[in-house]
Amino acid sequence: MEKLKILADQxxxxxxxxxxxxxxxxxxxxxxxDRIMARTSSGDGLNNVTYVxxxxxxxxxxTFNGEEMLLPIKNNKMFMDILxxxxxxxxxxxxxxxxxVIETQNSKVELSLSAPEYIKSNVxxxxxxxxxxxxSIHSNIMKKVFKxxxxxxxxxxxxxxxxxILSIITGDENLDKITEKIEVDLPDLNVKFGKLLQYAIDVxxxxxxxxxxxxxxxxxxxxSEGILATFYIIPCD
Numbered sequence: 001m002e003k004l005k006i007l008a009d010q011x012x013x014x015x016x017x018x019x020x021x022x023x024x025x026x027x028x029x030x031x032x033x034d035r036i037m038a039r040t041s042s043g044d045g046l047n048n049v050t051y052v053x054x055x056x057x058x059x060x061x062x063t064f065n066g067e068e069m070l071l072p073i074k075n076n077k078m079f080m081d082i083l084x085x086x087x088x089x090x091x092x093x094x095x096x097x098x099x100x101v102i103e104t105q106n107s108k109v110e111l112s113l114s115a116p117e118y119i120k121s122n123v124x125x126x127x128x129x130x131x132x133x134x135x136s137i138h139s140n141i142m143k144k145v146f147k148x149x150x151x152x153x154x155x156x157x158x159x160x161x162x163x164x165i166l167s168i169i170t171g172d173e174n175l176d177k178i179t180e181k182i183e184v185d186l187p188d189l190n191v192k193f194g195k196l197l198q199y200a201i202d203v204x205x206x207x208x209x210x211x212x213x214x215x216x217x218x219x220x221x222x223x224s225e226g227i228l229a230t231f232y233i234i235p236c237d
Contacts, residue, residue, distance in 0.1 A: 001096075002031075004069065004094070005090055005091070008083045011036075016080055017203050022076045026072070028071070032068045035059055053231050055227060055229050057227050082102065133186055134210065134221075135166065136210075137182065137208050138206070143204070148170035152178065154172050155172050157169065157192070157194075158192050159192075164186070166186065167179050168180045168181075190214065207222075
């Protein structure tokens with residue numbers, strides 16, 4: 001039987017990034033000796049996905065016995081909260097019949113699993129997107145944008161580059177606006193993103209590598225506690 005041994009708080013962090021702190025309800029996690037992977041997505045429907053996260057944890061961070069394990073989790077928030085209850089303990093994770101079993105010497109949790117085909121997210125190779133240049137932005141700036149969105153109850157974020165200045169504009173047209181400006185080495189562009197950008201912003205931390213372009217998804221790359229995270233946000237029409 002395949003079995004994963006990992007620090008509970010490390011896996012909780014992984015689930016937090018993959019699900020935007022549990023706001024994305026379900027996910028399919030793929031575990032092998034090399035890495036743990038998750039690809040979650042959200043949008044108005046299966047044919048209108050506007051947000052994707054790709055999360056990877058290198059195999060040096062855990063121990064796995066088996067060929068491959070697929071965890072079709074139907075409630076990420078519950079999964080994350082249970083892992084946090086274990087704290088920094090090492091937990092054993094396995095699948096018994098249709099249950100995900102999380103246990104230590106003194107505690108045992110059994111969570112019913114969904115069928116993989118019913119999980120909207122899938123585990124696939126990352127898109128091969130090329131940008132004119134990647135921009136270094138600290139997460140603090142994006143957090144300010146997040147606060148501005150909530151303060152103004154805005155629907156959109158506008159990103160404009162003119163003469164080497166990136167303006168991140170929060171606020172709806174003809175209404176209140178707040179702008180953050182950054183010097184960048186990018187060609188002029190003008191793109192608009194919706195509220196699902198908050199899914200990424202809510203879990204960002206530290207230095208970020210950001211790719212943007214006209215008619216292109218925004219890409220945000222981040223490394224946190226040994227976890228590599230990439231977020232893709234599709235621009236609005």
